Structures are given as C-alpha cells and as structure tokens.
Amino acid sequence: MKKWILIVSGVMVVIFFAIILFGGHYLYSESVKRGAEVELYRGEETVSAPAAGESSFQDTDWLNNQNMQTLTITTFDNLTLKAGFIENKSNSGKVVLLAHGYRNQKESIQDIAALYHSMGYEILMPDARGHGESEGEYIGYGWHDRLDFQQWIEVLMEEHEAEEIFLHGESMGASLALMISGEDLPEEVKGIIADSGYTTVEEELTHQLMHLYGLPSFPLLDVASFITQFRHGYTFKEASAIEQVQKNTRPLLIIHGEDDELVPTEMASRIYEAAGGDKELWIVPDTGHIKAYHTEPQEFEKRLKDFITAALEE
DSSP: OHHHHHHHHHHHHHHHHHHHHHHHHHHHHHHTBTTOOOEEEETTEEEEOOOTTOOOOSOTTTGGGSOEEEEEEEOTTSOEEEEEEEOOTTOOSEEEEEEOOTTOOGGGGHHHHHHHHHTTOEEEEEOOTTSTTSOOSBOOTTTTHHHHHHHHHHHHHHHHOOSEEEEEEETHHHHHHHHHTTSOOOTTEEEEEEESOOSBHHHHHHHHHHHHHOOOSTTHHHHHHHHHHHHHSOOTTTOBHHHHGGGOOSOEEEEEETTOTTTTTHHHHHHHHHOOSSEEEEEETTOOTTOHHHHSHHHHHHHHHHHHHHHHHO
16 A cells, blocks of 8 residues: 555656646747747736737838848857848948847837937847847847847947947847846947836746746746756846846936836836946836837937937036
C-alpha cells in the first residue's frame, strides 16, 4: 500500500511539473516568440496585438509619398536589421530615431515621423529585431534592442553626419528609449521622449498574466523567463527601464495616458521618480495607450517643441 502511495505521489509530482513547464513554454511562445497571435489586456477588454503597420494616423499615404531609403546593420549576435531613412530638404544634421511598439513595425509610427519631418528632422525608423523586415526569432522588449539602437546612432553620425539626434519611442519602443538612456551615449544624442513605456518586462508581463488569465506570475513567468534566458540571453527581470533610467543624463520627456491600462499609468510616475537628469512628466487626461498625439495633437506638438528647444539650450 505504501509503495502505491509513493508511486501515485511521484506521478502527481511529475504531472504537476509537466503542467508548469507546459504553461511556462506557452507563455514564452505567446510573449517572446516571433510571429505569434496574442491577446493584450486593455482595461475591461482584451484586444489583439496591432496588425503589422497599423496606425491611427489619418494621413496613411504620408509614408508612401516619401522617398525612403533602406539602411541595414549587423548586430552583436549576427542578425541583419533594417530601417527606413527619410531625408529632409533642410539637410541640417537633425535626425530623430523612432522606436515602434510590441509586435508592430516602423510604419505604425509614421504619424510621429510626419510631425518630426515637418519640424525639419530627418527620420530613421528601424524595424526592431523580431519585427517587420528585420531578422530575429524573438522579441527583445527593448533590452537587446538598446544595443541595436547604439549601432543605429553610430550609423547616423558616421554615414549621415547627424549632429542633433533625438530618440522617440512608443510603448515597447518607449521602454527601449529608457533602457538606452542608461548607456554611454555620444554628445550628439540631445534628448529622449518616451510615450507609454513600462518599468520592467517582468512587471508588464505580470500585469498581462493576471488580467488576461487571472494567474499570478509565479511560477509560469519564472519558467518563461528561464526559457528566454536559455534561448536568447536575457531575463525578464534584467530587462529594466526603471533601473537604466537612473543612470540617465539626457533631457527626458515621459508621456503617458491617464487611462492607459495596457501599460499601467503608475509605471510612468515611478519611472519619472527614478530618472536621473532633467526630466518632465506629462500625464494626458482621458487618454489611452499611445493616444496622446491623437487626443491632444496641439498640446502634444507644443510640449514636444518646447522640450526640444530646452534640450538644445543645455
């Protein structure tokens, strides 16, 4: 009898751990693996991740009317990444480096590109690793992407004579911009704009896991993080915008919608409190995830121009 109890107990333990491993691998596939169809939590509703190139910008022909060059880099792990580069007739050495959101691609941020272009800036719009035309079978959530963007900055300086560079990111791209803020950046980088960024990948996925499935982070998130570290070389915990931004020395503009429940608004306040350097926080009333420009276009443009003017005076 005792032997059967031990056997049954052993089988139950094996089944338990098999379920945990299966669940962790499923979470990894949903959150990290390239190309998966996923659900995202936004308040009372769940929505699909944005379709490739999706944008709420009304003038969807703007990008099609530009003469966009394709630039490439080879990353530290031998991936080929691609970006669109749009010149400006002012040819003033001013460039904005734009970072798109999760499971999206460069076309999705064309509204912001058009705004900067009207301000005399040339535009560099990379497809992040694991997105769009760039190689990579996983999503870096901004962590490995921060190293990629350091290479893009070098390309801008060496090949396009950029003297005034601003980094502007949305959602995952915002966290990317915050993550790179803690690196040793050249003096040509004048400021950083982060719209709707998360604190850490661990906290953002914990938020998604609870509201989509009603599950705590432990142990599934730990298993998914371990798989990510084993396959791709980073953990959800180390991919931290809030840690990196403490080392920031560049002027920083943090934008977040008051009603953002995809990336909770309180994350913006915590990032702002942690950030080094000159910083500004704009919580936009009655506004959801990355909707500030569309909710308050005139105020958005004014704050952006004021921020750039102040950053260049430092």
